[in-house]
Amino acid sequence: MNKLLLWGVFTIFPLINKAQIAQPSLSYLERSFQTYDRLHKIIWSDPELGFLEVSSSGVLQKHLLESGFKVDAAVAGMPTSFIASYGSGSPVIGLLAEFDALPGLSQDTVPYRKALQQAGDGHGCGHNLLGTGAVAGAVAIKEWLDKSQHQGTIKVFGAPAEEGGGGKVYLARDGFLSGVDIMLDWHPSTRNAVDVGNGFTAVQMIDYTFHGKASHAAGSPDKGRSALDGVEAMNYMVNMLREHIPYSSRIHYVITNGGDAPNVVPELATVSYYIRHPKRDALKKIVDWVNQTAEGAALGTQTTVSKEIIAGFYEKLPNRKLAELVQKNLEIVGGITYNDRERDFAEQMVQELGGTSTILDKVSEIQPLADERASTGGGSTDVGDVSWNVPTITFGTAAFIPGSAAHSWHWTAAGGTTIGTKALINAAKVFSLTAIELYTNPELIEEAKREFEKRRGADFKYKSLVGDRAPALEYRVKK
Ligand SMILES: [Zn+2]
Ligand SMILES: [Zn+2]
Structure with a gap:
């Protein structure tokens, strides 16, 4: 065997091995495409604003209950929140689920502007996919816990009102994150990439x-x-x-x-x-x-x-150890491949956006892990508060058409199609590979925790920016 071939075997072998170990999860996700396609489309079709997500949260809770999870509903003073758990003992891996929609972004699943309801609400940030992807990941991880008989707990944090209500802040403030070793998070995106924490405020x-x-x-x-x-x-x-x-x-x-x-x-x-x-x-x-x-x-x-x-x-606290781990798993899972119908939709939307169709190559590629740099502004997320309480990592998969902007009708449109389903299944696969790696190699958790403690500083004490107020349950209620 020549040197080059030997090198190839050694580099590919761990990847094959990882995917083989995770087979119970990955094959569950392969055969559950229709289930999660249906689930996210139910949420997409009935967009509910922050703290008002009664049916969206209910759909996810029901699926988790039917899959054998224990579900605590309405925690931390938020009627639409929930915490679902499965398994026992440590390590405890958490997944974050969001499901709120945005005002004014009602849109049909077509590549041109066509509101389903004039000035109506819509899933312009893809949280129908986000919540469903986290739930799919959790159930897939449960399949592995069952088959492997491995010790460990998987928890899904159903966090309402990400768009301005900040459900996760109350979960953090009221102590519901304690005992979680690592938090895994994703957000539907225009590309497949790990978020190294550069763009949040x-x-x-x-x-x-x-x-x-x-x-x-x-x-x-x-x-x-x-x-x-x-x-x-x-x-x-x-x-x-x-x-x-x-x-x-x-x-x-x-x-x-x-x-x-x-x-x-x-x-x-x-x-x-x-x-x-x-x-x-x-x-x-x-x-x-x-x-x-x-x-x-x-x-x-x-x-x-x-x-x-x-x-x-809070701003987001990065974790390089977790970023590197998820990057490898994202590379194993790979990008999105469009079928003819999806490609047609995507090409029309690219044209509408004034771009060229070569930009669509992005959806099948995995972005290299970016360097960390100081943020120069941008949006914010309540995942920030989570990241200062538990070592946390966020990644994205290509649910939306490259070149389209967050909080736009373009995102509502693509997020209601099978492109979104493919992206959420990929996210669930990344969750599975990563969680299984953490369960089976606790040293990774310790390394991530050491980095986390170092970044927070020895005398850090979490104090939320909302004081002792109750969740603003009516911030989206039209008066
Ligand atoms: Zn958003
Ligand atoms: Zn969002």
């Missing part, structure tokens, strides 16, 4: 409500004090302070109540803010300044202001 979400005095806007304006003036003065000051805060900060707002009629001086007005920075210590300083603009605006408009913290997330 800490966020604080605050509603500011100004209180004025109502009066006839033409007959007796002198008797009124406009709450909307308070909001506008605050927004003006915030738009000026933007220039003087660190570049990687993000601040955005919407006025959720600006009064009812132009001829009534608004007595009440509310502006809803998201304030972000890659590090929560720096974020705190910016939040303090934004709070000062609210107070200054109230003073100058002779109104008063009250504020409510709606949610707050």
